[in-house]
Amino acid sequence: MVTDMKRFSSNSVQSGIDYVRSIVRFMLFWGVLLTCSCNRLDVVGMFYTESAGSDERFAQSQEYNSTHGFDTVLVAQDNYRVYIMTDIHVDNTTINLDTFTSAYLEDADAAPFCLCLGDLINGKGYQPKFLAYVDRIRAAGRQVYCTPGNHDIYFGQWNVYRDYWHTSSYYFVVQTPSGLQDMYICLDSSNGTLGAAQRAWLEKVLQEAGTAGYRHIVCFTHTHLWKKDQSQGHTSNFALEETYDLADLFSRYGVELVLQGHSHHRNLTRFKNVLYLRLDKMQDHYYNSFYTILTAGTDFSWQYVAVGPQHEGYNEVKIEGR
Amino acid sequence: MVRLKRYIALATTFVVAFVLTTRAARPYSLSVLGTYGYNTTWQHFGGGELKAYMPLNANVELEAAFEGLSSNVYTASATLRPKFAVPVGEMFVDASVLYKAVQRNRMHNAAGALSLGYRMDYVSLQVGCFTQMWADYGRMWNSEEEYVIDALNVLYRLSVNVRPLCERWNIYFGVSDYTELEYERMWQPIFFLGAYYDFPPSSNFEYEYNAASHFRLLAEVLCKPTGMFHLNASFYGAKVKVGFAYKF
Numbered sequence: 001m002v003t004d005m006k007r008f009s010s011n012s013v014q015s016g017i018d019y020v021r022s023i024v025r026f027m028l029f030w031g032v033l034l035t036c037s038c039n040r041l042d043v044v045g046m047f048y049t050e051s052a053g054s055d056e057r058f059a060q061s062q063e064y065n066s067t068h069g070f071d072t073v074l075v076a077q078d079n080y081r082v083y084i085m086t087d088i089h090v091d092n093t094t095i096n097l098d099t100f101t102s103a104y105l106e107d108a109d110a111a112p113f114c115l116c117l118g119d120l121i122n123g124k125g126y127q128p129k130f131l132a133y134v135d136r137i138r139a140a141g142r143q144v145y146c147t148p149g150n151h152d153i154y155f156g157q158w159n160v161y162r163d164y165w166h167t168s169s170y171y172f173v174v175q176t177p178s179g180l181q182d183m184y185i186c187l188d189s190s191n192g193t194l195g196a197a198q199r200a201w202l203e204k205v206l207q208e209a210g211t212a213g214y215r216h217i218v219c220f221t222h223t224h225l226w227k228k229d230q231s232q233g234h235t236s237n238f239a240l241e242e243t244y245d246l247a248d249l250f251s252r253y254g255v256e257l258v259l260q261g262h263s264h265h266r267n268l269t270r271f272k273n274v275l276y277l278r279l280d281k282m283q284d285h286y287y288n289s290f291y292t293i294l295t296a297g298t299d300f301s302w303q304y305v306a307v308g309p310q311h312e313g314y315n316e317v318k319i320e321g322r
Numbered sequence: 323m324v325r326l327k328r329y330i331a332l333a334t335t336f337v338v339a340f341v342l343t344t345r346a347a348r349p350y351s352l353s354v355l356g357t358y359g360y361n362t363t364w365q366h367f368g369g370g371e372l373k374a375y376m377p378l379n380a381n382v383e384l385e386a387a388f389e390g391l392s393s394n395v396y397t398a399s400a401t402l403r404p405k406f407a408v409p410v411g412e413m414f415v416d417a418s419v420l421y422k423a424v425q426r427n428r429m430h431n432a433a434g435a436l437s438l439g440y441r442m443d444y445v446s447l448q449v450g451c452f453t454q455m456w457a458d459y460g461r462m463w464n465s466e467e468e469y470v471i472d473a474l475n476v477l478y479r480l481s482v483n484v485r486p487l488c489e490r491w492n493i494y495f496g497v498s499d500y501t502e503l504e505y506e507r508m509w510q511p512i513f514f515l516g517a518y519y520d521f522p523p524s525s526n527f528e529y530e531y532n533a534a535s536h537f538r539l540l541a542e543v544l545c546k547p548t549g550m551f552h553l554n555a556s557f558y559g560a561k562v563k564v565g566f567a568y569k570f
Contacts, residue, residue, distance in 0.1 A: 045553030053556050150552035191554035192510075196362040223552070227472050227507055236509045236551040239558050240431075241363045247456075248427035271470050272429070272458045 040091075040123040042154035050156030054195030057158060057188055061167035062201070071172040073113050073143065078176040079297030081110045086117035086222075086261030087281035089151065090130045095284045096307040100291050101133045103305070105140050110293075111174070112142045117261035117279065118149025118190065118222030127160050134164075145172060148190040149222040149261065150235065169198050171205060173214075174296075182216040182296060183209050185255075189223035192236040199245070206253035216296060217255045224260035224267075224278045231265035250274045257300055266290070266304065275300070282307060288314045351375045353540060353567040357391065361546070361559025364426075367393040371503070371563065381405055387502045394426035397503045411442035416450065420505060428459040433505040437477050443486035448479040448498075452505050475499070475508045491519040501544065509551040516542035518567075538567040 044050065052060065083104045088097055104114055114137065120130045134144045148168050152161050161168070168188035173181050185205060187194055194202065209217055223236070225243055238246065250258060251272035258274060264281035265288075280290035289308040295301045304315060353373040360366050369391035376384045383403040390396050398421050405414035415438055422431040437450020456470040481496035495515040499506045506512060523535040541564045548558035 042553040045555060046550055047555050049549065049554040049556050051554065150549070150554055154553040190552065191549035191556055192552045193362060193548040193556070193558055196365070199363065226470050227475075228470065230473050232509075234509055234551050236549050237507045239361070239363070239510060239546060239548055240504060240506055241361055241559070242548075244424045244427040244429060244431070245363045248429065251458075269470055270468050271456065 045154045049153070049191055051153045051158030051191075054188065054191060054193055055197045057162075058169050058195055058198040058201065060162060061169040061188070064167040065170055068166070070170060071143070073111070073172060073174045075111050075174055075176055077109070078178050078180060079295060080174070080176070081107070082294045082296060083107070083110055083114040084117065084259065084279060084292045084294055085114070085282045086279045087119040087149065087264050087283055088116070088130065089119055089122040089281070089283040090126050091122040093284045094129055094133065096282045096289055096291075097130065097133050097284075099307045100282060101136055103291075105137065105142070113172075113174075114142070114144055115184075115220055115259065116144055116146040117220055117259060118147050119151040119261065119281075120146070120149070122151055124155040124157060127157070127164070131164055145184065145186060145220075147186045147221055148188055150190050150192075153190040169201065176215075180215045181213070182218065183212075183214045185217070185219045187219055187221035189221045189238070192223055192238060193242055194246070199242075199249075203249060203253075206249065206255070210253055216257065216300075217253070218257045218259065218296075219250065219255050220259040222260070222262050224262050225258070225276060226267070226269045226271070226278075228267055228269060229263075229265065231267070232263045235262060247272055247274070259294075277302065280304060284308070287311050290315075349569045350377070351538075351567045351569045353565060355540060355563045355565030357389070357561060357563050359391075359559065359561035363559075364393040367391050369393075371565070373502070373567075375567075385502065389503045395422065395424050397422045399502050401502065408440075411440060414439045414441065416448065418452075418502070420454075420503070422504070430457045430459065431455070435477050435500065435505065437479075439479075441487075443488075444483050446479070446481040446483075446496075448477070450477040451475060452477045452500065454505055472507070475505070477505070478508070481514075490522065491517065493517045506546070510546070510548070511550060513545045513547075514542060516540070536569050538569065540565050540567060 042050070051057070083100070085100050090097060104110055121127055137144055146165055148161050168190070169186060171183055171185040173183050175181050185202070187202065188198060206217070223238060225238060225246060227237055237243070251274050255274055258276045260276065260278045261281070263278055264283070265278070266280045267278040269276040279292050280288060282289050282291050287309050288311055290304040290306055293303050293305060306315060353375070355371040355373070357369045357371055359368070369389060371387060371389040373385065373387040378384055381404060383405065385401040385403065386399070388398045399418060401416050401418040403414050403416050405412055416435065418435040420433040424431055431454060433452055433454035435450060435452035437448050439446065439448035451474045453474050454472045477500055479496065479498035479500065481494050484493045485491070493516070497511050497513050499508050499511055501512065519539040521534040521537045542562070544561045546559045547555045549555050
């Protein structure tokens with residue numbers, strides 16, 4: 001913080017002012033343009049969230065959990081298949097979502113639940129389109145477990161999300177015919193943090209899970225922890241402090257698998273004995289859209305299923321299986 | 323290989339000799355700062371920071387910093403800064419390394435950065451890139467575990483002074499994705515507001531030793547939101563630093 005005391009030439013004063021003016025003009029121009037023209041991106045959300053904050057969302061979720069409890073799902077086999085989708089970004093079309101839903105419902109051996117890792121919709125007003133497919137799955141006697149993404153929350157959409165899903169921080173237990181149990185914990189990271197209350201709840205749940213003898217503990221959330229490639233685009237991560245903390249927390253309490261979305265591209269990271277599996281998007285009209293089928297048995301394996309055009313060789317990235 | 327080592331030793335000798343024999347433009351300084359902070363993960367924490375500024379000659383500076391926090395996290399960093407005057411202002415290149423021992427979570431975090439900066443009286447802009455590596459304390463050499471290495475991040479810092487740099491006191495503010503003690507990912511900005519005040523000489527005698535004139539008061543507030551580029555921004559944490567620098 002000890003800065004140079006050397007006085008630059010007197011022109012530098014005027015030059016500095018001109019420079020600041022040009023930056024302000026640039027920001028004003030793009031700010032006004034974005035604010036006026038963009039109904040897909042909540043520009044106001046750059047500065048604050050219109051939705052409830054993470055602690056408030058967590059409190060509302062807990063209120064629901066306290067009266068409705070947590071689900072136990074019975075599966076027909078010890079090795080069961082879980083269909084997973086993320087970053088569907090539904091707006092005008094639902095082509096890939098339709099493909100996913102049909103494939104899942106036609107797979108008689110699939111687990112009676114599927115996971116959605118957030119960014120169900122692309123912007124305000126598209127929830128009903130997505131939820132029509134969830135209703136279709138539920139009508140078939142199966143369940144969708146969902147975590148919100150940033151697109152589901154901005155423009156103050158938390159209330160719309162909550163009206164349907166009721167909770168964004170919860171867990172459920174999968175029970176196999178042999179009496180084995182797997183725990184799935186859903187974490188709400190839709191504004192780039194779990195918040196203090198949800199973090200404390202997670203530790204308590206994991207502590208209790210440690211004595212319950214679960215075969216696997218799986219966490220799923222929208223925002224990914226690691227940034228090992230440039231696929232992320234212009235979206236936030238967790239802050240560094242929270243990245244250290246969550247990586248350690250998952251490791252200490254025996255979480256084996258963390259499922260994440262957000263970056264739209266697959267990645268596999270193994271850190272502190274925890275497997276972080278980041279999944280491909282399932283957005284329409286883009287190359288390399290996939291959904292994932294996870295097989296949970298003694299161990300985990302998974303496969304990616306293409307639902308649109310692919311770049312040549314994309315699906316040959318050697319990160320399948322374990 | 324032996325020849326390569328000789329070349330490296332020779333080049334190092336020349337650099338060190340050059341650095342030691344040319345005259346420094348500004349005095350060395352040592353800063354001591356107390357830190358108080360809060361974030362939603364660590365909650366309340368405090369600590370201290372020690373920072374040394376060492377101009378090696380008129381065109382090369384070296385900065386080193388160490389920070390220890392009650393949250394059981396310890397950081398050391400060093401920056402080598404060649405700089406040169408241009409018709410208006412000054413350009414500089416920062417080559418930095420950082421090591422953070424995250425004792426509370428039993429992991430190492432190291433970062434390396436290279437950036438180009440341009441500084442004038444009122445505005446300073448710095449752009450470059452950095453990467454960082456994460457490793458578990460208990461990682462064995464033959465482990466399946468990975469070092470997690472971040473892809474190259476853009477490094478940026480825009481700082482605005484309300485008065486010219488030559489003034490005795492100043493207030494500055496800006497945005498950056500790094501400080502000398504942490505490198506955040508590029509879409510996780512840190513906002514800062516700071517000030518400094520140089521004590522005036524306590525005597526009119528030019529050649530008399532003036533203890534007061536060697537001191538500079540420093541204060542800085544850093545604020546880190548989360549989710550800005552999720553378009554769901556909310557407060558994550560803040561840090562306040564207060565201290566002084568002694569200019570030798």
